[in-house]
Amino acid sequence: MEVLQLLISGISQGCVYGLIALGFVLIYKATEMVNFAQGDMMMLGAFIAYTFINILGFPFIWGLLATIAAMAVVGVLIERVILRPMIGEPPFAVLMITIGLGFILRAVAGAIWGNDPKSITSPLAGGVVRFGNVAVGYENIAIIVGTILLCLALYLFFRFTRLGVAMQAASQNQLAAYYCGIPVKRVFSIIWALSAAIAATAGVLVAPITLIDPLMGFVGIKAFAAAIVGGFGSLQGAMAGGLLIGIVEQFAGLYLPTGFSDTSAYVILLLMLFVRPEGIFATMQKKKV
């Protein structure tokens, strides 16, 4: 039973990693940029949700929707102000600029909401479902279900809509996509909005189980590891990597000496990079001359 309990909490934790990793992958897939501030965008989303729900008194579901909308605007703003001038710059510069962005977001959140941990009042709080001896909190179920729905929607979006296909085209060759009549810059703005919205969703889902504070974005680093383990650039890979890391972390916390739980994500990452650097779901190929 213990194993099953661990497995389920591992899965819900993994879903959180997976959701953040999805944001990474989306931006990478479409713009070939790496957004190191994804975790901090999640943090910002959680704080905005806190503002809407706890301070302004929105009902939970409307608060969630308002947060998603607000974060989409924030995403577009970030893209327009900071990332737009960086189109055509080396990837390293973009990586650095998003790291800087993460620091700025953290300072801004600290300035507005302060450093004390906050929590969002959620209608799901406290509820528990029992399967035999295994107790699962409503929050964990919400995370898992929310993640599945989001993944499905994203898959359909990339597979069947014009915009989704345009995004894939823009990611494969910016110039060629532009020649084909795809408004590459606008596509980039939209993808940032989408990614910020996903980050906001992740923030709201995770807020009931971990408190909100400006440093919660550091989860993003583990999520980043998840994205790479899964094979950067593949949506199902991001989820698989997130789940793997979430589950291993839970088991390492119980069965291995202290310290392994915190580092297990990175150990998996390093092992993966040694053994199979292209990740579980490989989308990388050797660059041709």
Next chain:
Amino acid sequence: MRFLFKTNYRQDVRLFKHNGQRFWYSLLLAGVLLAPLLMDEFYLGELALVYIYAIAGIGLMLLVGYTGLVSLGHAAFLAIGAYAHTWFLAHGWPFPLALLKASLITALVGAIVGLPAMRMTGIYLAIATLAFAVIVEQVIVHWESVTGGFRGMPVPQAQFLGLDLSGSMAFYFLCLFVLLVCLLLALNILRSPTGRAMTAVRDSEISAQSMGIHLARTKSISFAISAGFTGLAGGLLAHKMGYLAPDAFTILISIQLLLMVVVGGLGSLHGVIYGAIFIGLLPQGIALMRDYLPPAVSQIPGLEPGIFGLIMVLFLIYEPLGIYGRWLKIRQFFELFPLYRKSTHKRQKSYLRTERMR
């Protein structure tokens, strides 16, 4: 404007290209040698810290600026250098040997970390080094018999041949000496075949490979050299801190080091020095600024990293060549006076084609 007529191949690899440089660098050297006479102890200590940053920066610059490999884990090398140096000192090794051994050990670890670098580029490498740094931090916390764990460990006084090196004046000269040696080493590495190979790898891996450069070996060597310099800086930093604790070497330090090479100017050793001065003096600047700001602003937690981030973003957008690049532009403006054209330094944009297929 100065025109250099080259009549000899040796001229290309000279350390000083012309007498003007010789003059200005001698003046600078005289300046830093006389600084202890003019400054009080506090600023001398800050200047020594700047030198330590510069040593670590040389290491990172060789890796990021000259080999084109990004590392987010240099704080780990700093930590390894610091702990190794302290451990050797505590076990009775003489100061120079302890420092040297610490540097060598860090270089060895760097070479091992560099191994996966053969297969990775860009972000993959960055995140792998980040993972490495996190793991090193945990190892330091849990390997209590050597590192003292959370309790940390005190750093013994630096002594050599009966000379006490821990006084602010002596420590200043020690750091200056190590920095000068490192600069000379780095300059010589850069004009040797190894250094040329590193630059070639940075500019294009494929063309470097087709000219017979062993990519894996070059990258690994670059990592080892970079880690070695950073370990040296770590050893000196240990004395500056006086007491080692694992939370002194977080990812923030790695990013601060990266900020240093970016702000200074990637791809030049001048940039390292400018960056080190910038990073070394920025906390002082922020501390001074706090007095003038309303308390609501100056009490913001995380203000300092926020300002670091803001500066990094602004530099990357408006002056990707860093302080040194800006200085070159200003100098060129005056040299060419009426004829300077802004578009000379226009950045070439390269539109990305994915490295992923499908």
